[in-house]
Amino acid sequence: MSGRSGKDSRGRQHRHKGSSGNGRASSRGGGTPLAIAGVPVAVGQQVVCDIVGLTHEGEGVGRVEGYTLFVRGALPEEKVRAEVVSIGKSFGKARMTELLVTSSGRRDAPCPIYDTCGGCQLQHLDYAEQLRWKRQHVVDNLVRIGKLAVAGEDGGEGVIVHPVIGMNDPWRYRNKAQVPIGFGDGGLIGGFYEQGSNDIVEMDACLIQQEENEVLVRAVKEAARLLDISAYNRSTGHGLLRHVVVRHARTTGQRMVVLVTNGANIPHVQELVGLIREKVPGVASVCQNVNTAVTPVVFGEQTRVLWGEDVIYDDIAGIQFAISPRSFFQVNPEQTERLYSKAVEYASLTGEEIVVDAYCGAGTISLFLARYARRVYGVEIIPEAVEDARRNALLNGIHNVEFAVGAAEVVMPRWQADGITPDVIVVDPPRKGCDPALISTMLELRPERIVYVSCNPSTLARDLKLLEDGGYRAVEVQPVDMFPHTGHVECVVGICRVDT
Numbered sequence: 132m133s134g135r136s137g138k139d140s141r142g143r144q145h146r147h148k149g150s151s152g153n154g155r156a157s158s159r160g161g162g163t164p165l166a167i168a169g170v171p172v173a174v175g176q177q178v179v180c181d182i183v184g185l186t187h188e189g190e191g192v193g194r195v196e197g198y199t200l201f202v203r204g205a206l207p208e209e210k211v212r213a214e215v216v217s218i219g220k221s222f223g224k225a226r227m228t229e230l231l232v233t234s235s236g237r238r239d240a241p242c243p244i245y246d247t248c249g250g251c252q253l254q255h256l257d258y259a260e261q262l263r264w265k266r267q268h269v270v271d272n273l274v275r276i277g278k279l280a281v282a283g284e285d286g287g288e289g290v291i292v293h294p295v296i297g298m299n300d301p302w303r304y305r306n307k308a309q310v311p312i313g314f315g316d317g318g319l320i321g322g323f324y325e326q327g328s329n330d331i332v333e334m335d336a337c338l339i340q341q342e343e344n345e346v347l348v349r350a351v352k353e354a355a356r357l358l359d360i361s362a363y364n365r366s367t368g369h370g371l372l373r374h375v376v377v378r379h380a381r382t383t384g385q386r387m388v389v390l391v392t393n394g395a396n397i398p399h400v401q402e403l404v405g406l407i408r409e410k411v412p413g414v415a416s417v418c419q420n421v422n423t424a425v426t427p428v429v430f431g432e433q434t435r436v437l438w439g440e441d442v443i444y445d446d447i448a449g450i451q452f453a454i455s456p457r458s459f460f461q462v463n464p465e466q467t468e469r470l471y472s473k474a475v476e477y478a479s480l481t482g483e484e485i486v487v488d489a490y491c492g493a494g495t496i497s498l499f500l501a502r503y504a505r506r507v508y509g510v511e512i513i514p515e516a517v518e519d520a521r522r523n524a525l526l527n528g529i530h531n532v533e534f535a536v537g538a539a540e541v542v543m544p545r546w547q548a549d550g551i552t553p554d555v556i557v558v559d560p561p562r563k564g565c566d567p568a569l570i571s572t573m574l575e576l577r578p579e580r581i582v583y584v585s586c587n588p589s590t591l592a593r594d595l596k597l598l599e600d601g602g603y604r605a606v607e608v609q610p611v612d613m614f615p616h617t618g619h620v621e622c623v624v625g626i627c628r629v630d631t
């Protein structure tokens with residue numbers, strides 16, 4: 132470690148801020164409290180903070196007299212001076228004003244817009260350290276929320292948490308970019324929303340985005356400027372082009388562009404398509420999606436093909452997927468293959484098993500599992516995703532899968548009543564984890580094995596506790612880094628039934 136000072140929240144040079152005093156007023160006219168009895172810090176106060184951990188959002192977890200302060204940009208093992216910006220009974224937030232002791236893992240973030248853009252949170256931490264902290268984050272959740280014993284922690288036995296599977300080259304991994312369009316000084320711009328605001332900042336390069344996508348976004352912006360196509364104004368609801376969504380299929384090289392517009396009519400549409408194709412000859416599909424609603428949701432209901440195909444094709448571990456403009460498809464294909472292979476490994480299939488894939492999306496894991504199982508039943512709440520799943524099964528000649536639309540917690544009891552008794556259940560729920568009713572049904576169905584794929588270690592830990600209380604044991608956890616330089620970590624857990 133070495134001492135360094137005069138850095139901003141991500142460790143870059145800044146003007147030193149003076150202390151704002153101790154701010155011991157009790158409240159801000161009924162709003163956020165400035166001081167709370169029993170809390171050792173007050174809003175506006177400058178404090179010196181030891182950083183002992185990282186949150187999943189990449190904020191440093193600081194301690195001041197036992198009180199927790201989240202400090203954006205600070206890293207474990209660092210000591211920082213920070214200004215308290217808000218407090219609550221059990222934790223508060225502070226803004227780093229000076230770096231007093233620097234972690235040996237601190238790096239200069241290579242991205243020039245890292246401080247403004249909210250997309251990445253950990254570029255200022257060495258990649259090997261990112262992976263180490265992600266594993267620790269998983270362990271901490273399993274112990275604190277799941278009350279699980281973790282093998283090796285305090286020298287004891289328990290669930291094995293493997294090192295995180297990282298990427299050899301953790302840059303340029305995203306196969307999809309979703310770029311908001313708006314107005315800047317020079318007219319139409321497109322980039323990203325500034326942290327904590329609706330203002331769009333122009334962006335030409337993003338280091339976690341595949342270069343093929345950058346080239347395509349740039350081509351669309353240039354063509355739109357040339358043809359005077361208006362940019363959508365989020366305050367007035369006027370203007371045409373809202374978003375440019377681009378996708379690149381790694382294995383086929385095909386590219387798709389979707390123009391999300393505030394109205395059906397695009398002036399000079401043929402010239403626009405012609406210019407895009409001229410600038411990016413590899414483009415296979417140009418589509419339009421119409422969204423006239425005042426909403427942060429990107430896509431509207433109507434989509435049409437302006438030129439080329441309605442889908443592009445990609446391949447993961449020998450399975451082909453047709454990707455339509457609104458399909459869900461994992462954004463890091465290289466790591467997806469590793470994640471799903473682990474799920475298949477933990478399912479330990481012999482070809483005889485009945486498997487349920489709950490929260491199946493476009494059936495990606497189901498199709499992986501189907502190669503090794505007697506029959507796979509997938510359930511997913513979004514009808515379009517189930518259509519994609521069925522289409523992808525046909526595309527690959529996989530006939531031992533069946534997909535149902537609906538909430539897993541509703542459909543599973545129906546299957547149970549119909550006599551479908553799975554040997555293995557795979558769940559891959561959204562961040563909020565499994566519905567408690569689904570956990571109850573799983574415990575009634577008593578499959579031999581459960582494989583839990585999770586994007587949120589805290590809800591994973593909560594659900595594992597319920598499964599352990601119900602007669603199951605989490606055997607091993609494999610974290611996979613699907614989103615390098617962000618605070619996210621995905622896990623696959625192998626779980627087996629222990630009662631007879």
Ligand SMILES: C[S@@+](CC[C@H](N)C(=O)[O-])C[C@H]1O[C@@H](n2cnc3c(N)ncnc32)[C@H](O)[C@@H]1O
Binds near residue numbers: 559
């Ligand atoms: C993390 S994604 C997993 C998708 C898929 N396994 C994959 O890897 O592509 C979670 C999926 O659960 C779906 N979902 C959310 N709530 C659900 C529910 N109650 N029942 C069934 N599916 C649900 C979402 O639409 C989403 O497709």
